[in-house]
Amino acid sequence: MKRINLALLIGFLTFGMSAGMAQVLDSIPDTQVEPPEEIIQGSYTEKAADAPPRQRVKLDGIAAVVGDYVILDSDVEKTLIDLRNQGATEEDVDQCSLLGKLMEDRLYAHQAVQDSILVADDEVNSTSEQYIQEFVQRLGSMEKVLEFYNQETVEDLREELFKINKLQMLSQRMQQDIVGEIEVTPEEVRQFFNKIPEDERPVFGAELEIAQIVKKPEIPEIEKQKVVDLLNEIRADVVDNGASFRVKAILYSQDPGSKSKGGFYSMTRQTPFVKEFKDVAFSLREGEISEPFESPFGYHIIFIEKIRGQELDLRHILIQPEVPQKALDDARKDLDSIRTHIMEGKYTFAEAALNFSDEKETKFDGGVLRNPADFGSRFELTKMDPKLYNQVRNLKDNEISNPTLEPDPRGGPPSYKILMVTNRYDEHQADFARDYMKIQELALRDKQFRAIRDWMSERIDETYISLDSEYRECSFTNNWLKD
Numbered sequence: 007m008k009r010i011n012l013a014l015l016i017g018f019l020t021f022g023m024s025a026g027m028a029q030v031l032d033s034i035p036d037t038q039v040e041p042p043e044e045i046i047q048g049s050y051t052e053k054a055a056d057a058p059p060r061q062r063v064k065l066d067g068i069a070a071v072v073g074d075y076v077i078l079d080s081d082v083e084k085t086l087i088d089l090r091n092q093g094a095t096e097e098d099v100d101q102c103s104l105l106g107k108l109m110e111d112r113l114y115a116h117q118a119v120q121d122s123i124l125v126a127d128d129e130v131n132s133t134s135e136q137y138i139q140e141f142v143q144r145l146g147s148m149e150k151v152l153e154f155y156n157q158e159t160v161e162d163l164r165e166e167l168f169k170i171n172k173l174q175m176l177s178q179r180m181q182q183d184i185v186g187e188i189e190v191t192p193e194e195v196r197q198f199f200n201k202i203p204e205d206e207r208p209v210f211g212a213e214l215e216i217a218q219i220v221k222k223p224e225i226p227e228i229e230k231q232k233v234v235d236l237l238n239e240i241r242a243d244v245v246d247n248g249a250s251f252r253v254k255a256i257l258y259s260q261d262p263g264s265k266s267k268g269g270f271y272s273m274t275r276q277t278p279f280v281k282e283f284k285d286v287a288f289s290l291r292e293g294e295i296s297e298p299f300e301s302p303f304g305y306h307i308i309f310i311e312k313i314r315g316q317e318l319d320l321r322h323i324l325i326q327p328e329v330p331q332k333a334l335d336d337a338r339k340d341l342d343s344i345r346t347h348i349m350e351g352k353y354t355f356a357e358a359a360l361n362f363s364d365e366k367e368t369k370f371d372g373g374v375l376r377n378p379a380d381f382g383s384r385f386e387l388t389k390m391d392p393k394l395y396n397q398v399r400n401l402k403d404n405e406i407s408n409p410t411l412e413p414d415p416r417g418g419p420p421s422y423k424i425l426m427v428t429n430r431y432d433e434h435q436a437d438f439a440r441d442y443m444k445i446q447e448l449a450l451r452d453k454q455f456r457a458i459r460d461w462m463s464e465r466i467d468e469t470y471i472s473l474d475s476e477y478r479e480c481s482f483t484n485n486w487l488k489d
Contacts, residue, residue: 067079067474068472068474069081069082069105069473069474069476069477070105070108070109070471070472070473070474070477070486071470071471071472072109072112072113072116072469072470072471073112073113073116073117073120073469073470073471074116074119075112075115075116075173077105077108077109077112079474079476081108082101082104082105082108083101085104085108086099086100086101086104089104101477101480102477102480102481102482105477105480106480106482106483106484106486109471109484109486110462110484111173111174111177112173112177113462113465113466113469114176114177114178114180114181115173115176115177115180116469117180117465117469118176118177118179118180118183119176121180121183123176123179123180123183125172125175125176125179126316127168128274128314128315128316128317129175129274129276130168130171130172130175131164131168131272131317132272132273132274132276132277132317133171133175134164134167134168134171135164135271135272136272136277137167137171138151138160138163138164138167139263139264139267139270139271141154142266142267143262143263143266148160151163181458184457184458184461185454185457185458188450188453188454188457189450190446190449190450190453194449194453195442195445195446195449196438198445198448198449198452199436199438199445199449202436207435207436208435208436208448209433209434209435209436210386210431210433210434210435210436210441210444211386211387211388211389211433212386212387212388212430212431212432212433213384213385213386213387213430213431214384214385214387214390214398214427214429214430214431215374215383215384215385215427215428215429215430216374216375216385216394216398216425216426216427216428217355217356217359217368217372217373217374217375217425217426217428218359218363218365218368218373218375218423218424218425218426219341219344219355219358219359219362219363219369219373219423219424220363220364220365220368220421220422220423221337221338221340221341221344221362221363221364221409221421221422221423222337222364222419222421223329223330223333223334223336223337223419223420223421223422224333224336224337225327225328225329225330225333225419226330226333229327229328229329229330230300230305230327232327232328233298233304233305233325233326233327234298234305236258236325237298237305237306237307237323237325238297238298240254240258240307240323241295241297241298241307244295244309245295251268251269251295251309251321251323252268252269252270252321253268254323255268255269255270255321255322255323256268256269258323258325259322259323259324259325260304260324260325260326261303261322261323261324264321264322268321269309269320269321269322269323270311270319270320270321271319271320271321271322272317272318272319272320273287273317273318273320274316274317274318275288275316280301280302280303282299282300282301282302283301283306283308283322286299286306286308287308287310287318287320288318290308290310291310291313292310292311292312292313293310293311294309294310295307295308295309295310296308296309302418303324303326303418304324304325304326304327304418305324305325305326305327306322306323306324306325307322307323308320308321308322309321309322326418326419327419329419329420334411334420334422337421337422338409338411338422340362341409341422341423341424342408342409344358344362344424345406345408345409345424348406349406355372355373355406355426355428356372356373358373359372359373360372360373364421365421373426374428375394380447382443384429384431397410397425398425398427401425401426401427403427403430404426405426405427406424406425406426407424407425407426408424409422409423409424410422410423410424410425462484463484463485466484466485466486466488467488471486471488473486473487
């Protein structure tokens, strides 16, 4: 949970902050039972009429309105509590900064609707379903998820998630529309770098470039056939005898993400499943069960439970062939031989990767690993994955590690790999030639930030904005008060 970033927490951990809240305007005329003494609306201030001489009780009022979207006081408070429960401190986030972020999200979403930037309902439903499945896996049961989010039924949860995710996706699409086509020229990068005072130029930490060669164990055909035969038996029992596919999935499936749910997934064509799985799923009719088929994860059968437009409710069973110890030993011996030949100079590490590695993602680039943070080839030591760091930290220049057995992060069979540090970069102050790619990224972010800032300023002036007097003293980044 602590990994969930601010934007996701704002969009996912807080209910009642959605487009549907616009209807609150009809039922709650103001932020109190009686009109407040003062309310900021747009760029002007007006005094309310004197209230009757009785005590006024503060209800769950409206903190702000941005276009067609309403933010309630409880939205701000609940989100603040959620963030602090995740470890955020008062220095990290307070009510003012949080409200400012919520208003930004709603301004993006409001303008996205005005600009006819669309988000398909099927896509929103699919995203919501993935969140539900992920949190069921984390918390252990649907009951615990409903309790955690204070919802009575699954349908209530899905309805709230739909509103929240629709808003978040509109916001993200709008931001992408603003900055998506922004680029920086080499001259802009040079000007950006030269404007940074020499004593204020960034310092880049020590970095490594790493390459690897991977050998996957060769699974005998007899082991593959055992799995296919078992899946065919399961399929026949369901088709011919009316056995429950859900129960079969619980008993036999080796997919940790769906086993406890009877193999259930809800998906669209945008759902990030492998091509082999999608191709079979979308070729089936409602109520049909596929023949066994292979993917990088193993062998599957799929049962289509329901088709809703472009969205599928399905169940599947995944079974992986057993990897004999001999296959693992053979893979390790192959890598030992490759490592020896590289050290003897028969071929370079890059040539060996191209000719012998079983990992398609890296073999055609000499085995070079890509940093998932920026897809570059460098890994900063202080930001490296601890497991990878421990594998390479003691390697000297031109030294190759011994074969290491490693599980497949995607859930496939384990494989052996050898690693080599191909380049080292000591900690240093930014140098234009040496660090051009990093400086280019900084220049691009700066240009995108300025575009967002200018867009925000223009849209605030054009959009209806109402802010409760409680927040009038806040020092917002944006000019929400239109001063």
